[in-house]
Amino acid sequence: MREPDFLKDLSKCELCEHKCGVNRLGGETGVCRVTMPAVASATLHAAPPESYTVFMAGCNYKCLNCQNWTISQYPDNGFRQRGYEKPEELAEECVNRLNSLSAKLMGADRIFFSGGEPTIHLPYIEKVVEEARKIKPDTKINFDTNGYMTEESLKRILRFTTSITYDLKAYHDEVHLALTGASSTPVLRNAQYIGRHTRDKLWEYRILVIPKINEDEIKPLTEFIADIDRSLRVCFLAFRPNFALENHPGASRSLMDRCVEMAEDSGLKNAYWSGNADIPGMIMNSESEMKERYVSEGAKLAGSYALHAGCQTHPRGCSTCISNQACGIKKYIPEIVT
Secondary structure, eight states, rough: OOOGGGGGGGGGOOOOOOOBBBBGGTOOTTTTOOSSEEOOOOOOEOOSSOOOEESSSSSOOOOOOOHHHHHHHHTTTTTOOOBBOHHHHHHHHHHHTTTHHHHHTTTTEEEEESOGGGGGGGHHHHHHHHHHHHHHHEEEEEEEOOOOOOOHHHHHHHHOSSSEEEEEEOSSSSHHHHSSSSEEEEEEEHHHHHHHHGGGGEEEEEEEEOOOOOOOGGGHHHHHHHHOOTEEEEEEEOOOBBTTBTSOOOOOHHHHHHHHHHHHHHTEEEEESOOOOOOOOOOOOOOHHHHHOSSSSSHHHHHHHHHTTOOOSSSSOOOOOOOTTTOOOOOOEEEEEO
């Protein structure tokens, strides 16, 4: 069966900064381990911006803290997804649901692509958007991203998006790698480009606050954003125990208040926090060998959790890891779910 022409980019996939170059249409897999685009689920969602949210399966990160791990670690953790669907059928579903009474009562006004990470499905999403706008030309689109896309992919995303929600995990590369398996450099580059050149599309930057792991990253991140534009909106999200950090304590209310204070001290004018705070937990002791692999305390702690979850390559770096096709983290199943 001949694959659709709009998926031709997947024959040598370089959509994200891993730039694996694999033929996903031919069954080859890169860091994300995804071949054909797959829909995980879709639902009306009240979280701002209110929307009909399409969760795409798979991710180019292997975050230790992922709250959507049943989706992001597809296809290796065994959880069933909806799978590949014809773009015109998904587009019709999205437009119809946004026209429903439930959507109107909620205030849902756009299709929201999330995941996982939607960038790895970019040509598919472009086609869904094209089909949706054939039905309803003014269809709004939100793209929820970790920012680890190439500059060319970013330009493509900006062409069809109405709004972007943008996650920032850490400022320093070492902490970002230990937490996600990917470098922070492209993420900061893309965040800066959006903030400076297409700020009208930025809904907000979102920073998940994880006690003892990325606490020291908050000030550098707020200063980085303030240097772009002090009026840009920033939402701090309170970490709750999840995935490989299932026993780690949640962020305290005092820590979240302190993050907003740091943002304001940096000059930011639109910073706030959201989420459930003060969830109890226990901080893992850093493995002794991690003290030789990482410099910062946050990276050492994240590396210890990663080792416990099955990551054998340290410092972490999924692009160069020889075990990225048999990653223990992608098969990790937590005992506790919050």
